[in-house]
Amino acid sequence: MSKKLLLGIIVILIITNIASLTFWNNGEESPAESAGEENGPAIDTKEPVATIGGEEISYENWMSSLRSNHGKKQLKTMVDHEVVAQLAEEKGIEIDEKVINREVAMLTAMQGVMTEEEYDEAEKGWREDIRYRYQLEMLLTEGTDIPEGDMESHYQTYGNQYNVTPSMQLSHIVVDDEETANKVKEELDNGASFNMLAQEYSTDEESRDAGGYLGYIFTTSQFFPDGYEEVAADMDEHSYSEPFAVGNQYAVIYLHKKLSGIDFTYEEMKPYIRTELAMHKLDQTLTAEPLWEELDIEWVYDE
Numbered sequence: 001m002s003k004k005l006l007l008g009i010i011v012i013l014i015i016t017n018i019a020s021l022t023f024w025n026n027g028e029e030s031p032a033e034s035a036g037e038e039n040g041p042a043i044d045t046k047e048p049v050a051t052i053g054g055e056e057i058s059y060e061n062w063m064s065s066l067r068s069n070h071g072k073k074q075l076k077t078m079v080d081h082e083v084v085a086q087l088a089e090e091k092g093i094e095i096d097e098k099v100i101n102r103e104v105a106m107l108t109a110m111q112g113v114m115t116e117e118e119y120d121e122a123e124k125g126w127r128e129d130i131r132y133r134y135q136l137e138m139l140l141t142e143g144t145d146i147p148e149g150d151m152e153s154h155y156q157t158y159g160n161q162y163n164v165t166p167s168m169q170l171s172h173i174v175v176d177d178e179e180t181a182n183k184v185k186e187e188l189d190n191g192a193s194f195n196m197l198a199q200e201y202s203t204d205e206e207s208r209d210a211g212g213y214l215g216y217i218f219t220t221s222q223f224f225p226d227g228y229e230e231v232a233a234d235m236d237e238h239s240y241s242e243p244f245a246v247g248n249q250y251a252v253i254y255l256h257k258k259l260s261g262i263d264f265t266y267e268e269m270k271p272y273i274r275t276e277l278a279m280h281k282l283d284q285t286l287t288a289e290p291l292w293e294e295l296d297i298e299w300v301y302d303e
Helices: 003-025 031-035 059-090 097-108 116-140 148-162 178-189 194-201 228-232 266-282
Strands: 050-052 055-057 167-175 213-218 244-246 249-259
Touching (some): 059 116, 097 116, 097 249, 097 266, 148 266, 167 178, 167 194, 167 228, 178 194
Antiparallel strands (some): 167 213, 167 249, 244 249
């Protein structure tokens, strides 16, 4: 990718930013605001954005505060991402989707209950951030020599930590008899909230107040409830099961999310182990600023 083309892209970013500032300064709607509700409420720039005890906060004051406090940081983030993307493309640095899937799975397992729409939106952002971080690390450590023996030793010690164990995110309602279980299922079919029904019917005191939520459980864990994996294996995400017997009781489970296992060989993880060890060796801060000097960059905050 030529420096002229990259500079052109950066200039476009700057022009876009300046255009937005011009709209703000003129008290006019920006294109995003006039477009409607995609990322927030429609805003009338001629009206106050807030009124507190009769005191108004104007749109102009709000925008001025945003520019002062966040404008430079936001534009720098945009330039950083563009620099990394262009240099990574120029140098052929690609991140294995399997590695990205691993990171997404780990982030997913740290979340609470999310709707399908919330998860899809979050995953999109995660994937972009993960790819950026790995490419940035590889660019910063380019040319740093790490002995093969060090990488092999690291993998032998920590290799299992790169793998993802299969898990399921579950909620359940446990009741004493089949009749009650069927009643719960009927109410679910009629649109009742699983969370509310768990609080009303479930005999599991540990999860009842949390709407029956059990969290993510490794399928290999001794704490995975007996019989649940077999039932959940045939379920779609964001769905509930038919009642089934659990010892002397009955259960209805809700499958929020299912995470598949991911295993890595040494050769698959070798480039990422090298980068990890190189970052540690260089004591390198994770910032794109050192890469700016490789490109011709001009921006509105140049001194």
